[in-house]
Amino acid sequence: MLRLHLDLTPLASAHAFRCSIFVAAILASAYHGAAQDTPLISGGVGFFTSTNGGMTTYLPIVEPLIAAPLGQHVLIESRAALLEIFSPDGSHRPGYDHKHFIGLTYLQGDYIASRHLTLVGGDFLIPFNTYNDRLSPIWIGNFQDGPLIASLGTFSSGSGLGGMVRGYAIARNKYSIDYAYFYSVPSSNEQFSAQRGTGGRASLYLPDQRLEAGLSYDRLLQGRHENFFGAHVWWEPKDTAFRLRSEFGRGQHAQGYWVEADYRTQAFGGLDSAIGRIEPVIRMQQTFRIDTIASDGLPPVNTERADFGLDYNLPHNTRILTSYARQLSVNGNHNVWETGIVYRFLAPAWKGRQ
Amino acid sequence: MNSKHGLCGVLVLASVSALALGSQQSSAPVTAPTKPVAPANHAVQHQDDGQRVFQQHCSRCHTAPDGFSPRISGTIVRHMRVRASLSGQEEEELLRFFNP
Numbered sequence: 001m002l003r004l005h006l007d008l009t010p011l012a013s014a015h016a017f018r019c020s021i022f023v024a025a026i027l028a029s030a031y032h033g034a035a036q037d038t039p040l041i042s043g044g045v046g047f048f049t050s051t052n053g054g055m056t057t058y059l060p061i062v063e064p065l066i067a068a069p070l071g072q073h074v075l076i077e078s079r080a081a082l083l084e085i086f087s088p089d090g091s092h093r094p095g096y097d098h099k100h101f102i103g104l105t106y107l108q109g110d111y112i113a114s115r116h117l118t119l120v121g122g123d124f125l126i127p128f129n130t131y132n133d134r135l136s137p138i139w140i141g142n143f144q145d146g147p148l149i150a151s152l153g154t155f156s157s158g159s160g161l162g163g164m165v166r167g168y169a170i171a172r173n174k175y176s177i178d179y180a181y182f183y184s185v186p187s188s189n190e191q192f193s194a195q196r197g198t199g200g201r202a203s204l205y206l207p208d209q210r211l212e213a214g215l216s217y218d219r220l221l222q223g224r225h226e227n228f229f230g231a232h233v234w235w236e237p238k239d240t241a242f243r244l245r246s247e248f249g250r251g252q253h254a255q256g257y258w259v260e261a262d263y264r265t266q267a268f269g270g271l272d273s274a275i276g277r278i279e280p281v282i283r284m285q286q287t288f289r290i291d292t293i294a295s296d297g298l299p300p301v302n303t304e305r306a307d308f309g310l311d312y313n314l315p316h317n318t319r320i321l322t323s324y325a326r327q328l329s330v331n332g333n334h335n336v337w338e339t340g341i342v343y344r345f346l347a348p349a350w351k352g353r354q
Numbered sequence: 355m356n357s358k359h360g361l362c363g364v365l366v367l368a369s370v371s372a373l374a375l376g377s378q379q380s381s382a383p384v385t386a387p388t389k390p391v392a393p394a395n396h397a398v399q400h401q402d403d404g405q406r407v408f409q410q411h412c413s414r415c416h417t418a419p420d421g422f423s424p425r426i427s428g429t430i431v432r433h434m435r436v437r438a439s440l441s442g443q444e445e446e447e448l449l450r451f452f453n454p
Binding site for chain 1: 416419422429444
């Protein structure tokens with residue numbers, strides 16, 4: 001999940017220097033890797049617009065990602081987000097206001113012991129349900145908005161600071177069960193803010209059916225000591241470009257679900273044909289408030305929302321995202337029109353060895 | 355300059371550098387092949403295995419990028435090994451899939 005930081009307080013420049021040196025050291029130490037192991041720079045560049053109740057907001061964004069292998073078992077990876085929001089001044093005044101946000105999404109080191117055990121340390125995305133750590137990059141998501149329940153179980157910031165173990169508990173040809181368990185310590189550091197908590201996720205995958213189902217649980221170990229429960233089901237039938245994804249999340253004060261389906265036809269010259277690049281998307285979601293304590297980021301009242309999207313997958317890793325959404329609640333119904341374009345880049349961090 | 359600007363600045367500068375370098379690469383970019391072109395049987399098997407690994411693990415979340423330098427294929431596969439808990443053998447199959 002994108003972590004936004006508005007107030008750019010002047011923290012010690014020494015810390016910034018240390019961070020810069022750290023990233024440079026990671027890249028430099030990976031320089032002597034094998035020819036195919038050159039550190040990479042990837043990510044997405046996007047420009048989004050959103051019209052909500054007649055007010056249009058513009059959002060240029062860059063999400064860079066670095067990954068640098070160190071030897072055969074270690075990987076250092078990080079993602080950040082830089083964006084500027086241009087929104088109407090409001091109150092029927094002309095002109096636009098703008099704010100910028102810069103934030104580190106995660107920075108973690110991975111030690112791959114085996115397929116059954118990978119140790120993760122640092123600032124990592126919390127593995128609760130699937131959106132936060134699998135679908136949140138702008139070059140992956142089918143809609144520019146995340147689901148309404150995206151903040152459930154992710155401890156506000158979306159990331160934890162500490163350690164995580166993950167891997168396959170069971171891996172067979174017909175089925176597999178993977179797991180992730182984490183423990184996070186509290187931190188008020190501007191870049192690595194986190195809360196004390198623990199939890200994890202376990203998923204069953206049936207490769208023949210291309211069916212995945214999983215359960216998530218985590219618990220906040222500070223403040224209100226809230227529990228969060230989640231479940232997800234994904235189905236992506238073999239040899240089709242149809243995907244069905246769904247999640248349910250329940251917190252102490254609210255719960256909700258979303259179901260999303262997208263499809264690309266192969267009937268008119270394959271996925272790379274002009275027709276095959278068209279991708280209709282639909283997402284239905286509902287949230288239900290259990291009490292009036294709206295501390296979890298979900299809408300303050302019961303809300304229903306239907307998103308209808310039409311994406312187009314251009315060549316060279318570029319996607320156009322368009323959607324219309326109708327959101328219904330007792331606080332008022334409104335339409336949301338969104339358009340955007342995203343380019344995914346992927347290249348070596350430097351020339352490296354041939 | 356504060357910490358956010360420092361670290362994120364490094365990432366952005368590195369991204370721009372990478373894009374510039376990427377445009378100067380002499381090696382042919384890797385594309386995730388969908389059909390092998392008349393290779394030997396064992397190569398076909400490797401391609402099939404690699405494609406199976408890609409479809410069962412990577413493409414559950416995202417589509418294949420259109421093309422990338424072969425110099426980062428190992429790093430991409432390592433990244434996927436963490437994300438999808440691939441075995442060493444699956445890592446090799448995926449690497450052969452990217453570099454037929």
